């Protein structure tokens with residue numbers, strides 16, 4: 642049985658309970674192993690993400706900032722696939738000449754596999770999700786020719 646690491650579980654624990662259930666069920670059926678890079682973000686973390694161009698929405702307008710009362714209840718999760726036993730963020734940081742670096746197509750395929758698993762679980766649960774690789778939900782990413790996808794955020798999955 643596939644399980645998340647303690648770190649991933651802590652991050653997932655800051656998310657809307659529906660997202661937690663979907664992520665756990667998605668891990669069981671996904672063709673690639675993955676962890677949770679981010680759930681809820683506080684003010685400093687959110688504004689830092691905007692500065693680093695990882696997010697476009699300043700605190701408190703991101704779905705990563707959602708709260709219910711005083712409790713974190715992120716409506717978005719950032720996933721982190723593993724390829725060949727290493728996490729994709731560290732792999733994609735490798736120089737292009739490094740033979741261990743996956744191609745851009747491999748990287749996108751890994752994120753899409755995680756998205757497909759989330760989507761398949763969510764549809765059965767009747768929850769509508771949106772993926773940061775295909776914001777308009779037409780099935781196409783920017784690399785597949787969808788010029789409307791101006792902000793590519795492959796790790797990001799949110800509740801609509």
Ligand SMILES: [Ca+2]
Nearest residue numbers: 775779781787
């Ligand atoms: Ca699209």
Ligand SMILES: [Zn+2]
Nearest residue numbers: 717718719797
């Ligand atoms: Zn995100």
